[in-house]
Amino acid sequence: MATRTFSIGGVHPKDAKISRGCAIEPLPLPPTVYISMSQHIGAPAKPLVAVGDKVKVGQPVAEPGGFVSAFIHSSVSGTVKSIGPRKDLAGNPQTCIEIAVEGDEWMEGIDTSDTLVTTIDDDNKAVLEKIRLAGVVGLGGATFPTHVKLSPPPGKTCEMLIINGCECEPYLTSDFRTLLEKGEQVVVGAAILKQVLHVDKAVIGIEDNKPEAIKHVRSIIKEFQKISSKYAGISVMPLMKKYPEGGEKQLIDAVMHRQVRSGGLPIDVGAVVQNVATALAVYDAVQKNKPIVDNSVTVTGECFPKQANLLVRVGTPLQYIIDYLGGVPADAVKVISGGPMMGKAIANLDAATVKGTSALLFLRADQTVRGQESQCIRCGRCADACPMGLEPFLLNKLAKNADMEQLEANAIQDCIECGCCLYSCPANIPLLDRIRIAKGQVLGIIRARNAKK
Amino acid sequence: MSTTILWTLVIITLLGLVLAVVLYFVALKFKVVEDPRIDEVEKVMPGANCGGCGFAGCRAFAEAAVKAPNLDNNYCPVGGNDVMAKVAAILGYEIQQKAPMVAVVRCNGTCEARPRINEYQGVQSCRVKAALYAGDTGCSFGCLGCGDCVEACQFGALSMDPVTGLPVVDEEKCTACGACAKACPKAIIELRAKGPRGMRMYVSCVNKDRGPAVKKACANACIGCGICAKTCTHDAIVFENNVAYIDFTKCKLCRECEAVCPTGAIHGVNYPKPLDVEGIKARIAARKAAAAAAPAEGGPSSQIAKENAHQAQPTAAPAEGAPSSQVTKENAHQGQPSAVAGGKEETNKEE
Numbered sequence: 022m023a024t025r026t027f028s029i030g031g032v033h034p035k036d037a038k039i040s041r042g043c044a045i046e047p048l049p050l051p052p053t054v055y056i057s058m059s060q061h062i063g064a065p066a067k068p069l070v071a072v073g074d075k076v077k078v079g080q081p082v083a084e085p086g087g088f089v090s091a092f093i094h095s096s097v098s099g100t101v102k103s104i105g106p107r108k109d110l111a112g113n114p115q116t117c118i119e120i121a122v123e124g125d126e127w128m129e130g131i132d133t134s135d136t137l138v139t140t141i142d143d144d145n146k147a148v149l150e151k152i153r154l155a156g157v158v159g160l161g162g163a164t165f166p167t168h169v170k171l172s173p174p175p176g177k178t179c180e181m182l183i184i185n186g187c188e189c190e191p192y193l194t195s196d197f198r199t200l201l202e203k204g205e206q207v208v209v210g211a212a213i214l215k216q217v218l219h220v221d222k223a224v225i226g227i228e229d230n231k232p233e234a235i236k237h238v239r240s241i242i243k244e245f246q247k248i249s250s251k252y253a254g255i256s257v258m259p260l261m262k263k264y265p266e267g268g269e270k271q272l273i274d275a276v277m278h279r280q281v282r283s284g285g286l287p288i289d290v291g292a293v294v295q296n297v298a299t300a301l302a303v304y305d306a307v308q309k310n311k312p313i314v315d316n317s318v319t320v321t322g323e324c325f326p327k328q329a330n331l332l333v334r335v336g337t338p339l340q341y342i343i344d345y346l347g348g349v350p351a352d353a354v355k356v357i358s359g360g361p362m363m364g365k366a367i368a369n370l371d372a373a374t375v376k377g378t379s380a381l382l383f384l385r386a387d388q389t390v391r392g393q394e395s396q397c398i399r400c401g402r403c404a405d406a407c408p409m410g411l412e413p414f415l416l417n418k419l420a421k422n423a424d425m426e427q428l429e430a431n432a433i434q435d436c437i438e439c440g441c442c443l444y445s446c447p448a449n450i451p452l453l454d455r456i457r458i459a460k461g462q463v464l465g466i467i468r469a470r471n472a473k474k
Numbered sequence: 475m476s477t478t479i480l481w482t483l484v485i486i487t488l489l490g491l492v493l494a495v496v497l498y499f500v501a502l503k504f505k506v507v508e509d510p511r512i513d514e515v516e517k518v519m520p521g522a523n524c525g526g527c528g529f530a531g532c533r534a535f536a537e538a539a540v541k542a543p544n545l546d547n548n549y550c551p552v553g554g555n556d557v558m559a560k561v562a563a564i565l566g567y568e569i570q571q572k573a574p575m576v577a578v579v580r581c582n583g584t585c586e587a588r589p590r591i592n593e594y595q596g597v598q599s600c601r602v603k604a605a606l607y608a609g610d611t612g613c614s615f616g617c618l619g620c621g622d623c624v625e626a627c628q629f630g631a632l633s634m635d636p637v638t639g640l641p642v643v644d645e646e647k648c649t650a651c652g653a654c655a656k657a658c659p660k661a662i663i664e665l666r667a668k669g670p671r672g673m674r675m676y677v678s679c680v681n682k683d684r685g686p687a688v689k690k691a692c693a694n695a696c697i698g699c700g701i702c703a704k705t706c707t708h709d710a711i712v713f714e715n716n717v718a719y720i721d722f723t724k725c726k727l728c729r730e731c732e733a734v735c736p737t738g739a740i741h742g743v744n745y746p747k748p749l750d751v752e753g754i755k756a757r758i759a760a761r762k763a764a765a766a767a768a769p770a771e772g773g774p775s776s777q778i779a780k781e782n783a784h785q786a787q788p789t790a791a792p793a794e795g796a797p798s799s800q801v802t803k804e805n806a807h808q809g810q811p812s813a814v815a816g817g818k819e820e821t822n823k824e825e
Contacts, residue, residue, distance in 0.1 A: 106683075112608025114683070354593075368592050368607045391595055454597040458605055 026261035040328035054336035063089030092156035110372035155306030161296030180291030187267035190360025210300030322383030403442035413442035420459035526651025575650035604659035612691030626657035672744035702731035
């Protein structure tokens, strides 16, 4: 049987998972951490601590600043040194709590042992509250607060939970290592999510370039299904390797053969998608009372001498991670946070990690320098590559002319900014850069219009 | 042969007549009555269709101006007072006069003063760049240098200086339409009053960071020390978010703030003479010394001294130099006559 994949577009960048053999190792504690108040989509969190306060690992240091917002916890034990603006990796100031690390004392009630807890609490409300209090956000990239996603709007029912283990971005291996090393916890996390959403089916989608992970997770599920009925209905689905398989809408298309309409949400077609790392965070939150204080970060790149998958405390300065592994290599010209397709170039290495940081990628000049832009020859490669079925060449032209009505009519608001168009363009036209700006403008217009109604 | 031509002519003439009658009635039925003044107003407009007035173009402005009961909210910045006087004459409204404005670039982060800490290879557009990150220098507020403002200007009034990497405004060409201010994602460009003979003061920095961080990022930035606000006797300097801002409606162009600014972030332009830093500093010192001496003479408490100074204006003001002791901040604000007199005197000096 041919493996499934999404039906429209997609590209096949070089896999380059060169750090796949590196087990996740914990990074030694940095001397200082800087915990950002904007680690999630939505309103920034509001600090709960004051300068001079002693905090422990896992202690909440900030509360949600709105409905779509999340708790933030101290990732270290120590003293709050300052609360104020600090530059994030793009150089824009964000409110951060600076904590000087002293020892490693955890909050009472957090289970720091490695024992696997497979019995799941039946009280869904309590489980959901635990997820909320633990500040769990989607760790697949968007960092959308998980408890909001787990509370479907009334009238919408969820039919299937999809656990996203695609990791379709080249270079990234943190999810793959998580599946191999903490597969049991991920499966328990999936079972918890399944129970909260009241669905019978949960599918863990894994791309077929990770056969070890597929095999490993399958065997775990088999074991667990013997223990409890709560693990029934969980299965692994191998998916054909294609970028951007891990995109929410693409994954739903691949797994369920359903397409989310323009402007719709996954729940409209009965799906909820959660990342592997999120499932692990849910396990930690519910079974171990452990909030998000650390996440695994892939540090990689052909020019980087030491590949690594590190378990990094939230708020660790990037420079500290890089120094631990031997500093920035001489021939690296660009450091990217995230993968090469959707990641952001880092302008400020003094910035600290956030919950959603998934990778640090070092690129050489020949891997990153853009070619000279030339004329569009209407070859249509971008339109072939676009996984949302858009026409990037047209959107680019309309964006240049600032034709907002036509941009909206041509569904620019559906762009997922995956970068397939840019990747496939033989004329080096910066399609995504222009489309992203225009998309922001169109979304602004749509929001203003909806607010008027 | 000849009859064919005759018949053709007759039929065509008849047809023409019938259609003419039809067209006449159609035109009557669907006649659009338009105020003839709209055309007249449009004729006197500059015809740039720049949108600086807030309308889609000159025609839209003319329609709005004719409809409105007065000219209070409609002003053509490009045409300025001359055009508005003509519009007012056509419409019979009161003349709307405004001080002429000019675009001012409030960033002085030259390549020299603001070292680049990373390299940008993306699309050469400030808006794209601003969406990606804070910029290729340590300053996250300053000019991005891709020239979106230059592109936005329809009048060719802006150009990028290749040496400084900053946009330069050609005051002769600038019409204050505001297109550049709208195009700038960092909101650096501001429309300010052109000032008498083009003389004006402004703070050429918008960095809201704290002093040490700003100093590290740019040598020419406003570090938020507040000396200018303390020095200003006209209450014209607003100090907010670690950055000074000169209110051009209050500024008397005395150049004292420019002289005391430690980083040179305050700029005075189009003054006929170069800035006499020592002279101005001496003037400020003299005033301060006199102010320190005044309360001891005037009364037991400084509060009373201030009030006295305010009341004792007529006698205090005409005295030369030293008596500006009474011009403490408070009364300078309230006691207009002395403040204005002082301001004029200083301006005269510079001319």
